[in-house]
Amino acid sequence: MSPISASKSPVTVVGLGLMGHALAAAFLASGHPTTVWNRSAAKAGDLVAGGATLAGSIKSAVEASPLVVVCVSDYDAVRALLDPVASSLAGRTLVNLTTASSTQARETAGWAARIGSAYLDGAILALPQAIGTAQATVLYAGPKAAFEEHEATLRALGESGAMYLDEDHGLSALYDMSVLSIMWGVLNGFLQGAALLGTANVxxxxxxxxxxxxxxxxxxxxxxxxxxxxxxxxxxxxxxxxxxxxxxxxxxxxxxxxxxxxxxxxxxxxxxxxxxxxxxxxxxxxxxxxxxxxxxxxxxxxxxxxxxxxxx
Known part of the structure; x- marks a missing residue:
């Protein structure tokens, strides 16, 4: 990992599943001071060894950086984690890379506006191992000013793949679901063909x-x-x-x-x-x-x- 750079903006990553871990590792590799938090602190071991700071609480994690990136199981989990620390999010930019529907994205944007947080909803079009490479594309929707403020930091997740869509917070989720429909359509077609050819031992x-x-x-x-x-x-x-x-x-x-x-x-x-x-x-x-x-x-x-x- 690259040495932590004092000139690069700090970032906090909440959630260290496979994808969240990859996000934090990419920020670290780009030299960003990175704070991490996860319900199970053990998942942060190698990140801390690489220079990340493990926050002792979700509140201290949020307050450690002007940019907070969350990637957890679903939007209910997002709200369960962040509702209790809503006041700490005021004045900060929240980037939510959790998969959900466009309706949930827009509802969450409304919640973020009420607590005074700039909110970007995002969608990751990559596997965890591709994060931080040219193969990763991450879509963002929400206030353009918030995206532009943190664009340099967000580009650590994909060398050329930080793609801003529109002010409509729901667009990232809509694009995500649309791309997934293509993926499953193609894969199901392949599986149908493989099953047919399998009857002839191909x-x-x-x-x-x-x-x-x-x-x-x-x-x-x-x-x-x-x-x-x-x-x-x-x-x-x-x-x-x-x-x-x-x-x-x-x-x-x-x-x-x-x-x-x-x-x-x-x-x-x-x-x-x-x-x-x-x-x-x-x-x-x-x-x-x-x-x-x-x-x-x-x-x-x-x-x-x-x-x-x-x-x-």
Whole structure:
């Protein structure tokens, strides 16, 4: 770790789980005087050996620095820890890197405003081992002045990955959930394919290279489809929803015949079938955005599925 620098701004990290520990280590590595606190003080052992200061209480931890970074299990835990020391947070900047919903982020911002703390809500798009490297991106939402004041310190978490979004505190959480939906969608698709190939004794490691190629090819669709979504027009330059639905039917059939779980491809097919029934059969795959925008259990015309069935 780099020597602690008197010229660098102090920072406090509350919560030393895998991610919180990585955050504190990154601040230390960048030379920031770093105070840490965790319910279990033993988790701070190597950080203290590296130059961190272990606070004796959550109150002394908060009061040690102008910038307080919290990363714990959920927002209930955040409030349980910080409510009792709310007066100590007044005049300080609180950066919350705990995962939660946009509603919770905005509610917490309101609480922070009432106690006189500048509040930035953040989302970490990286694994703990990537923190402090060029591979880590951390999103921030809230007062721009607060971000700019502490930007140099926050960049210790990712060499070029401190990304300011907007004054709306909920945006970091919304981006986080949106990115996670992509991750799980891709991983579930890979697992479906690995399960299918596994019935022919093809190892997942053998499939991985081709799967990666398919993922990379799919990224080419994103920009084109994003423009269509923004414009609200879906010309089928590649394949129509009807063509996609035909392929999905084959995927469902193949899965069922081979004894592989078909729930995921059935969901794909259900969404495509609904879109086609709503007049989108000849449009591009991007038109499925209308299915994702609609609340579950509702058709394009706003009727619930049960109501639509009863009306037939």
């Amino acid at each position: 190892k997942a490691s053998t499939f991985a290279a081709l799967a990666t190629t398919a993922i990379n090819v799919t990224t080419d669709y994103v920009s084109a489809y994003a423009q269509q979504i923004d414009e609200g027009a879906y010309p089928a330059a590649d394949a129509t929803i009807a063509v996609h639905a035909g392929g999905m039917e084959h995927l469902v059939q193949e899965s069922e015949e081979l004894g592989v779980n078909a729930e995921v491809p059935k969901l794909f097919l259900e969404l495509a079938t609904r879109a086609a029934a709503g007049g989108r059969a000849g449009d591009s795959y991007a038109a499925l955005i209308e299915q994702f925008r609609a609340p579950a259990g509702h058709t394009d015309d706003g009727l619930s599925e049960m109501q639509a069935e009863a009306a037939k």
